[in-house]
C-alpha cells in the first residue's frame with residue numbers, strides 16, 4: 001500500500017475549524033499516513049497533534065505558514081521541520097500576531113475620527129477566534145449599515161487612501177525563508193499558482209528556498225505539472241497538500257484530497273537540520 005501524506009492543513013490554532021486532535025482523527029479516518037500542521041504564524045497546534053498522532057499512529061509533520069508580501073502580492077511561505085523553540089521564529093510569530101491587533105486598533109481609531117463607532121469586541125466576534133483581518137472589519141461595517149457590501153466597505157472606508165486605511169506591516173518572503181532556514185527548517189513557497197508570478201521562485205533560491213508546493217487544490221492539472229517540472233529543473237522539493245481548513249470552509253480541499261508519498265517527506269527531513 002502506498003503512503004499518503006497531506007503536507008498542508010490548518011487547525012483551530014489559526015483559522016481552521018478542527019482542533020489538532022480532530023485533524024489527526026480525520027487523517028486516520030481518511031487513510032493518511034501523515035499530516036502536516038501548517039497554521040498561520042503559529043506553532044501552537046503542533047504539540048496536541050503530536051500527542052494525538054502517537055495515539056492514532058499518524059505521523060505529524062510539524063509546520064507553519066507565514067504570510068508575506070512581494071510586489072503588492074500576498075505570498076505564503078511554508079516551513080517544515082524547524083526548531084520550534086527558535087527565538088528568531090517565535091519572535092516573528094509574536095510580532096505578526098501583535099501587528100494584526102494593533103493595526104485593527106489603529107483602523108478603529110481612524111474610523112472613530114471619521115464618525116464611525118465600531119468596537120474591538122464586534123470585530124473579534126466577527127473573526128470567531130481566527131487572526132483578525134480587514135475583511136472582519138468590513139463585515140461589521142456592512143452589518144451596521146455603513147456599507148452595502150464588503151467591496152463597498154473597502155472602497156468607502158478601509159481601502160487604500162480611505163479614512164480608515166492603515167498601512168500593513170510588510171514581511172518580505174525572502175526574510176521568512178531566511179528565518180526558517182536559520183531555525184533549521186525547510187522553506188517551501190505555498191501554492192505558487194495563486195501568487196501568479198513564477199519568477200519569485202527563482203528569486204527566493206539564493207535566500208535559501210528549498211521547495212515549492214506543486215500540488216494544491218487551487219492549482220489546475222496544467223499548473224500541477226508545470227510546477228512539478230519547475231521544481232525538478234531547479235532542484236527543489238515538490239510538495240503538496242490540501243490546505244484543509246475544516247468542514248464548511250468555503251474553499252480548499254478535503255483532508256487528504258491532495259497528497260504526496262513518503263519520498264517527499266524523506267526529502268524534507270534530509271534538508272532539515274533537526275535530524
Ligand SMILES: [Zn+2]
Nearest residue numbers: 065076190191
Ligand atoms: Zn496559503
Ligand SMILES: [Zn+2]
Nearest residue numbers: 008010065243
Ligand atoms: Zn494554508
